[in-house]
Amino acid sequence: MLPDNASEAFKDRAILWNSVEFFETRKNAQLAREIEVSPPVELNLDEHIKIIHD
Numbered sequence: 652m653l654p655d656n657a658s659e660a661f662k663d664r665a666i667l668w669n670s671v672e673f674f675e676t677r678k679n680a681q682l683a684r685e686i687e688v689s690p691p692v693e694l695n696l697d698e699h700i701k702i703i704h705d
Contacts, residue, residue, distance in 0.1 A: 652704070
C-alpha cells in the first residue's frame, strides 16, 4: 500500500528502506513504527483485511 503521491519504485522494499535510511541522517532517527492490530475474532479473514485496510 502506497500513498497516491508516492513513486511506484517504492513498491520494492529494498528501494524504500534504502531511501529512508539515506534521508534520515540523525543519530536518534526513528525509521519506522510498529502498529499492532487485533480485529474481533467474530469476523472472518476477508472482513479482517477490509477493516485493516480501511
